[in-house]
Amino acid sequence: MEGAPSPASGGYRRRDRSAYPPYDHPAYKSTGARHPKQALVPLGHTLSEVTGPGPALAEVMPEDADLTTNAGTGSEAMGERIIVTGQVLDEDGTPQPNTLVEVWQCNAAGRYVHEGDQHPAPLDPNFIGRGRSVTDEDGSYRFLTIKPGAYPWRNHPNAWRPAHIHFSLFGPALVTRLITQMYFPGDPLHELDPIMGSIPREHWHRLIGVYDHGITQEEWALGYRFDIVLRGPDATPFEAGGAGALA
């Protein structure tokens, strides 16, 4: 078809569908009425897809990355203090600097600071459950927070979400946009969680932070490493809308 996108001619690499969750995943009930039934239409990358807001979103305050104190109450959040750090890379291993990393999570008791969360677990007045960080020249980010609790949800009888931290990243282009979750190693709830189960088991390790004794700080906080890999640029340079062609 004339004008039809041709995946081979540049832009960013395609999503790795073998490791991506499907839109339709009956074990996770909310997908039932929300998954498109028509096939996605392939879209070749143009200037609209290889640009994105990422580069313009790189301003945050250093204190935004400390979820134990960013409630601003003067008291610390309750719970098991942890450091979560890692590198944002692309598929070629190239560090992605100046990338906004946004995180949100429930508190140590398993409750979100959200009016929709009716789980009768205590709220912590010293914990707002959100943070932001921008990756440095090495692509690294770092958060100080508390370990989130597990919490029940109503997907199926006796359903509990494993402890997790939500991550949002933009990367350099619209098509590198990613929202994901970091889980914790050794959690028995992994096996029972349909959201983790939406991804083939051999890929679960990409979503599980690694306990790292080198990050752990004596008498202070346990350390976890969570590296994130965004889609990388295709080997073929993007020609039609590249900066040179448009300058």
Next chain:
Amino acid sequence: MPALRPQTPSQTVGPFFHYALTEEPVDRLDPDGQAGEPIVVLGTIRDGVGDLVADAMVEVWQADGGGRYRHPADGRAADVPSAFIGFGRVATSRDTGEFRITTVMPGTVPGRDGSVQAPHLNLQLFARGLLDHLHTRIYFDGVAANENDPVLASVPAERRHTLIAHRDGDEDGLPRYRFDVVLQGEDETVFFDA
């Protein structure tokens, strides 16, 4: 060639993102009024049983009135008015299910192989129940360039109407366009594998 590192898989944004991602909605894209003709874009999101999705997040990314993206890959980015990032992020209302942004009508954007893309907003949709976000485009009814838009042309003719926003009145003295998203079923919105 060295093996590629595997991409980190997507997971759902869940129902409780509001306080972190949309507590301060980015819903006025052109605060200085320099980037083009102002318009309001609003819409709803419906699921396969016709219910409004009132816990969704919508992100838009767009060019300015001159068709330029504020990004280093666009060689014309230096001409984009400084306050216009081109990015918006809002949640659907828990009361009405609507999302709403005040922005500008984008210009035409260069496409592949010398083609010209009609004015459009790029829209990404996140919600509980979406394990991966959805990607679509908002075009505008009555724009002549739609006839030659290569992306619209790549969509089956009977589904193209799902990508067109319609003028449905004025709001705050600005032309208002409605773009209702249907996640599943009859008149299901076209979503792209971008």
